[in-house]
Amino acid sequence: FDFTLPDLDGKPVSLSSFQGKVVIVDVWGTWCPPCLAEVPHFVELQKTYGKQGLQIVGINYERSADPIPGIKSFAKEHGINYPLVIGNEATQNKIPEFQAFPTTLFIDRKGEVRLMAVGARPQSYLEAVVKRLLSEPAPAGAKKAAKKKPAAKKAKAKAKKK
Secondary structure: OOOEEEEOOOOEEEHHHHOOOEEEEEEEOOOOHHHHHHHHHHHHHHHHHHHHOEEEEEEEOOOOOOOHHHHHHHHHHOOOOOOEEEOOHHHHHHOOOOOOOOEEEEEOOOOOEEEEEEOOOOHHHHHHHHHHHHHOOOOOOHHHHHHHHHHHHHHHHHHHHO
């Protein structure tokens, strides 16, 4: 399973860019009450486990013609600290046995979908799955790639300051 979708600024985000990390893909919409109930859990998980190799990505599905302003407002209001991308039908069709919103995919460090949860789940459930996946060893080469990224970000930050 992979995707490349635009984020809220129109920049492409690929699932494969998070290789070597444990990834939660949250398929959701602001119109979906169970989806909204999970947002604080995902914010907390990203804050708690992000430095240990967790990355959450929200694939947003909205019903309006121009959903981005509303999603940006929602993200700011709720302190969303992970990338949000705009989903499309082709991506939804790639999700095995997709049935309903929210759907949460748990992807291991090798990039394999290990678990799919349909419907909202409590924080304790989400955290237990994250801990289990984070405890598994990263594939060879993944740690090196993960270590290079912060240095690249620092170099970009320095370049912007100049």
